[in-house]
Amino acid sequence: MSDDPDPGLPSVAPAAWLIRKLKSTAQISARDCADIENLSFTVRTFGGRTSIVHEGDVPKQCCLVMDGWAYRCRSLANGQRQIFAFYVPGDIPDIESLHLHVMDQGLVAIAQTTVAFVAHSDMRALIERNTSLAMALWRDTLIDATRCRERVISLGRRQAVGRMAHLFCEMYIRLRTVGVADDFRYVLPLTQAELADALGLSSVHANRSLQELRKLGFVTLHRRELIIHDWDGLETVAEFDPAYLHIV
Amino acid sequence: MSDDPDPGLPSVAPAAWLIRKLKSTAQISARDCADIENLSFTVRTFGGRTSIVHEGDVPKQCCLVMDGWAYRCRSLANGQRQIFAFYVPGDIPDIESLHLHVMDQGLVAIAQTTVAFVAHSDMRALIERNTSLAMALWRDTLIDATRCRERVISLGRRQAVGRMAHLFCEMYIRLRTVGVADDFRYVLPLTQAELADALGLSSVHANRSLQELRKLGFVTLHRRELIIHDWDGLETVAEFDPAYLHIV
DNA sequence: CGAGGTTTTGACTCCACTCAATAGACGTGG
DNA sequence: CCACGTCTATTGAGTGGAGTCAAAACCTCG
Numbered sequence: 001m002s003d004d005p006d007p008g009l010p011s012v013a014p015a016a017w018l019i020r021k022l023k024s025t026a027q028i029s030a031r032d033c034a035d036i037e038n039l040s041f042t043v044r045t046f047g048g049r050t051s052i053v054h055e056g057d058v059p060k061q062c063c064l065v066m067d068g069w070a071y072r073c074r075s076l077a078n079g080q081r082q083i084f085a086f087y088v089p090g091d092i093p094d095i096e097s098l099h100l101h102v103m104d105q106g107l108v109a110i111a112q113t114t115v116a117f118v119a120h121s122d123m124r125a126l127i128e129r130n131t132s133l134a135m136a137l138w139r140d141t142l143i144d145a146t147r148c149r150e151r152v153i154s155l156g157r158r159q160a161v162g163r164m165a166h167l168f169c170e171m172y173i174r175l176r177t178v179g180v181a182d183d184f185r186y187v188l189p190l191t192q193a194e195l196a197d198a199l200g201l202s203s204v205h206a207n208r209s210l211q212e213l214r215k216l217g218f219v220t221l222h223r224r225e226l227i228i229h230d231w232d233g234l235e236t237v238a239e240f241d242p243a244y245l246h247i248v
Numbered sequence: 249m250s251d252d253p254d255p256g257l258p259s260v261a262p263a264a265w266l267i268r269k270l271k272s273t274a275q276i277s278a279r280d281c282a283d284i285e286n287l288s289f290t291v292r293t294f295g296g297r298t299s300i301v302h303e304g305d306v307p308k309q310c311c312l313v314m315d316g317w318a319y320r321c322r323s324l325a326n327g328q329r330q331i332f333a334f335y336v337p338g339d340i341p342d343i344e345s346l347h348l349h350v351m352d353q354g355l356v357a358i359a360q361t362t363v364a365f366v367a368h369s370d371m372r373a374l375i376e377r378n379t380s381l382a383m384a385l386w387r388d389t390l391i392d393a394t395r396c397r398e399r400v401i402s403l404g405r406r407q408a409v410g411r412m413a414h415l416f417c418e419m420y421i422r423l424r425t426v427g428v429a430d431d432f433r434y435v436l437p438l439t440q441a442e443l444a445d446a447l448g449l450s451s452v453h454a455n456r457s458l459q460e461l462r463k464l465g466f467v468t469l470h471r472r473e474l475i476i477h478d479w480d481g482l483e484t485v486a487e488f489d490p491a492y493l494h495i496v
Numbered sequence: 497c498g499a500g501g502t503t504t505t506g507a508c509t510c511c512a513c514t515c516a517a518t519a520g521a522c523g524t525g526g
Numbered sequence: 527c528c529a530c531g532t533c534t535a536t537t538g539a540g541t542g543g544a545g546t547c548a549a550a551a552c553c554t555c556g
Contacts, residue, residue: 074401077487082401096394099387104394104492131376138386139347145393146344146352148400153322153330155403156448159511191534200404205512207536223521239325244352407543439502453544455503471553 014041014116017066017178021090024177024247025143026136035130039123041116046109053107059097061117065089068113069189073197074105083198085147086171090178095141098123111189111224146244155200158239160209163199165238168219172228173242184228188221213237262289262364265314265426269338272425272495273391274384283378287371289364294357301355307345309365313337316361317437321445322353331446333395334419338426343389346371359437359472394492403448406487408457411447413486416467416474421490432476436469461485 012020015037022028022036043066046052052070053059065087072093073083084105087093093107098120109115127134147170154163171188175181190198196206213219218234220227228234260268263285270276270284291314294300300318301307313335320341321331332353335341341355346368357363375382395418402411419436423429438446444454461467466482468475476482 072397076401076405080405082404084397084400096390099383099390100394100494102491105397128379131379131382134379134382134386135347138382138389141386141390141393142344142347145389145396146348148393148396149320149332149353151400152332152396152403153324155400156330157324157328192536193534202513203534204514204536208512211536243350246348440504441502450545451502452504452546455505456544459504 012066014043014064014066015039017090017116018064018092020178022136022140024090025245026139026248028136029132032130032133032136035126035133039118039126041118043114043116045112045114048109048111050109051106052109052113052115053094053097053103055103055106057103058101059094059103059120061119062092062094062097062123063107063115063117065091065093066114066116069110070107070113070115071110071194071198072105072107081197082200083194085144085151086198088171088175088178089180092137092140095123095137110194143246146246150244160199160201160205161212162237162239163201164195164206164209165213165218165234166240167195167199168213168226168228169231169234169238169240169242170245172226173245173247177245177247184231186226187224188226189224260314262291262312262314263287265338265364266312266340268426270384270388272338273493274387274496276384277380280378280381280384283374283381287366287374289366291362291364293360293362296357296359298357299354300357300361300363301342301345301351303351303354305351306349307342307351307368309367310340310342310345310371311355311363311365313339313341314362314364317358318355318361318363319358319442319446320353320355329445330448331442333392333399334446336419336423336426337428340385340388343371343385358442391494394494398492408447408449408453409460410485410487411449412443412454412457413461413466413482414488415443415447416461416476417479417482417486417488417490418493420474420476421493421495425493425495432479434474435472436474437472 018036019028019033041064052063055074066089070087070093071083072085073081075081094103097103127137150166150170154166158166172181172184172186175186180186192206192210193203195210196203199206201209210221213234214221216233216237218228218230218237220229234240266284267276267281289312300311303322314337318335318341319331320333321329323329342351345351375385398414398418402414406414420429420432420434423434428434440454440458441451443458444451447454449457458469461482464481464485466476466478466485468477482488
């Protein structure tokens, strides 16, 4: 489940990640920032494809991604998997565990991923004391839900190429917002099989859809780096409109 | 957009619906109930297929379903539609508008539907005064999100018959929980085209999948009444596990 | 009884899946 | 530095689930 303790701490502290993230979607006061900075975090790094929280766990803490990516997923009886969402620095993937005690899905680290844990008790004390921060966190979970709905549209009404393009667009905007991507390129630490599990495709078809996007000249993906050559083209095939991300 | 004012008020008051609903998923104190009962509601009835809130609106109130069903949906450029979720008595479909100001999707009444509106200002005052109620409402939005994720699994990894069976199971449990269904039957006020838009299918294929469920002897659907003849069978083809509904 | 919506059926097409084999990337250890 | 095993990516061939188009049957209600 776990890995080695943190080696060399990343340059940005846990609190700073969370503050940066919340500022991108809501108004955060100086008092809110101070309260976040007073939280005590436990930093840990997970190796590739290790589980941070298992399906069925009853966690006593929630985690803040600082470096790398994580995803939530569930496996079905026939061995198929569905990835619900990806989480990047600044995100708190399992904040809902504050309110829903048993995890109905797992949380997995992709590649090398550093997260900071906060005890539920600390978090609860914080949101009882500071209503405006509680509202900001609530808002954040609602935005997570809008992303989930966007995924529903993708799976329900877009075909493979559009789905993939949409994911590429969303992740670029989100990563850029927290300062982890720029210049239309970013590290996409996923295998094609994982891409397929997120998009509701077979890995063979994920491969072919990716080739289609390459052939169109929209993206290249090589050695885990995605480069977007034609943002407008990508946005068009994806029918991507960033409004649902509610970035201020 | 609207319709006639309420004719004969339903037997259960708006506050009672909300209390019943929240009690089914969280612990609610006597004070919480009193606070809900002190809210002022404006009841209105919408005719079939009329819009309660439009995509792009900036609502100043949120609405509580009292009778009938509503759904949220969005239309795509090519004319296709995706229905994200259905809402039944006790649900507050647009509570997120408290935090996310512009609606990125529409809310539509199916058949005759009665809803009660509460002003955002009243709601905000309430959740600032009563933290435990705020937490219960937050929790409710998180459960809405788990249902959305379950929809993602359906669209991504189940085929048509399983998707439909899953929806039938979920709606039965939800309706029974608030006392609107019993004895393995309920009013399903949807056309097959709407069913298709919710399940990410064409209406022709929705029809064929429904026939398949009939042929298996699991359900009948006639004159908007769904009867489940074989719950276990339905649950099995759906791979349905009600845990995600977080009903206590 | 007729009009308009909804459900059903048939025929054909196509997107995406499965199975299977090959090629490439990467890390490890001899 | 190369051999080897293990992932991961790519390709091909054949299949099948779901879509499209269009017509017919069926309700329902004024």
